[in-house]
Amino acid sequence: MDADIPYLLLTPGPLSTSRTVREAMGTDYSTWDVDYNERVQRVRRRLVALVVGRDVPLNDYTSVLMQGSGTFAVEATVGSVVPRDGKLLVVDNGAYGARIATIAQRLGIDHTVVKQSETEPADLHQLDAALKNDSAITHVAIVHCETTTGLLNPVEEAGAIVRRHGRTYIVDAMSSFAGVPITMLQLQADYLIASSNKCVQGTPGFGFVIARRAELEATQGFARSLALDLYDQWHEMETKGGKWRFTSPTHVVCAFDRALDELDDEGGVAARHERYANNQRLLADGMTSLGFRLLIDPAHQSPIITSFQYPDDAGFDFQTLYDKMKSRRYVIYPGKVSVAPCFRIGTIGHVFAEDITDLVQQVGEVIEEMGVTLRGTVPV
Numbered sequence: 001m002d003a004d005i006p007y008l009l010l011t012p013g014p015l016s017t018s019r020t021v022r023e024a025m026g027t028d029y030s031t032w033d034v035d036y037n038e039r040v041q042r043v044r045r046r047l048v049a050l051v052v053g054r055d056v057p058l059n060d061y062t063s064v065l066m067q068g069s070g071t072f073a074v075e076a077t078v079g080s081v082v083p084r085d086g087k088l089l090v091v092d093n094g095a096y097g098a099r100i101a102t103i104a105q106r107l108g109i110d111h112t113v114v115k116q117s118e119t120e121p122a123d124l125h126q127l128d129a130a131l132k133n134d135s136a137i138t139h140v141a142i143v144h145c146e147t148t149t150g151l152l153n154p155v156e157e158a159g160a161i162v163r164r165h166g167r168t169y170i171v172d173a174m175s176s177f178a179g180v181p182i183t184m185l186q187l188q189a190d191y192l193i194a195s196s197n198k199c200v201q202g203t204p205g206f207g208f209v210i211a212r213r214a215e216l217e218a219t220q221g222f223a224r225s226l227a228l229d230l231y232d233q234w235h236e237m238e239t240k241g242g243k244w245r246f247t248s249p250t251h252v253v254c255a256f257d258r259a260l261d262e263l264d265d266e267g268g269v270a271a272r273h274e275r276y277a278n279n280q281r282l283l284a285d286g287m288t289s290l291g292f293r294l295l296i297d298p299a300h301q302s303p304i305i306t307s308f309q310y311p312d313d314a315g316f317d318f319q320t321l322y323d324k325m326k327s328r329r330y331v332i333y334p335g336k337v338s339v340a341p342c343f344r345i346g347t348i349g350h351v352f353a354e355d356i357t358d359l360v361q362q363v364g365e366v367i368e369e370m371g372v373t374l375r376g377t378v379p380v
């Protein structure tokens with residue numbers, strides 16, 4: 001861990017970034033200047049290249065950056081690609097799926113929700129049946145890694161079903177993009193959404209959407225918002241050499257460009273995935289051997305973030321664990337599920353095996369300090 005940072009973020013984002021990524025924010029660029037706009041174009045091309053296999057023409061896909069946090073990019077997509085007479089099906093097995101449904105509701109978009117257990121991967125039979133029974137559905141949205149729990153949804157299998165029914169497919173890959181290898185073609189995705197401050201390991205400030213070009217090009221005028229008009233934003237960037245419509249987060253884009261260099265240096269998405277998966281294994285093994293219980297079956301667990309159930313011991317208090325861990329330079333995360341009291345620990349960002357090994361040891365010491373007894377080692 002760098003000596004100049006107060007603590008390591010073991011959260012779902014913003015994440016701990018490298019010193020060099022933070023230093024890349026040291027220059028003030030004009031949002032209209034060619035140096036900056038060329039950087040934007042380079043970032044857009046690199047994003048497409050990350051999720052388009054070598055044998056696919058790059059030009060079949062395009063990307064658009066949108067100011068704001070990840071939710072802004074989700075709202076921009078949902079609000080801009082579903083036509084007025086369209087209908088959205090949302091697969092909801094966690095808070096982020098539920099958020100997509102809330103967006104549709106707020107925007108007055110006709111939608112239906114396939115609601116499922118937060119601790120189980122999306123049930124594809126229900127998705128298939130819903131598409132079979134409702135021909136009004138034009139679009140399907142699903143979350144890849146449900147950051148609520150750390151569960152991975154079967155987005156490829158779901159994509160095959162959506163494609164077979166001829167509908168448009170939107171994947172919220174916010175917390176998995178660049179951390180789990182995926183391609184647009186494998187997913188059969190039309191729109192893939194992520195943000196600057198997750199597994200690319202940039203700083204917070206914008207989201208982005210990789211889109212099938214033909215699909216996005218057909219959405220002019222669909223948007224229900226001016227600032228979050230995905231087509232207009234894309235059109236401006238595409239036709240004006242990387243210009244944003246409104247003030248762009250220039251420093252964050254520079255940091256992101258640097259973060260993409262560092263992703264390449266690490267060996268690309270496959271190598272990053274390997275590091276995260278190793279982090280997660282060390283965490284899950286270490287915590288279960290201390291006596292913590294996992295929420296999610298390891299078969300469906302992502303390398304991104306892991307949920308641990310509260311110990312049965314009534315003396316356990318999350319805030320105390322949090323404060324004590326923070327004083328030992330680790331920031332962990334509260335839980336977000338309704339089924340069981342949990343807390344979460346992320347394994348993404350500028351975080352390495354030695355950090356996780358040390359973290360587990362510190363958790364063990366803190367638990368002992370708290371006088372809490374851990375018993376259960378049985379996964380649910």
Ligand SMILES: *Cc1c(COP(=O)(O)O)cnc(C)c1O
Binds near residue numbers: 071072147
């Ligand atoms: C982080 C995240 C988002 C976006 O959250 P913001 O707080 O708006 O950045 C959306 N979906 C998923 C699955 C996420 O992990």
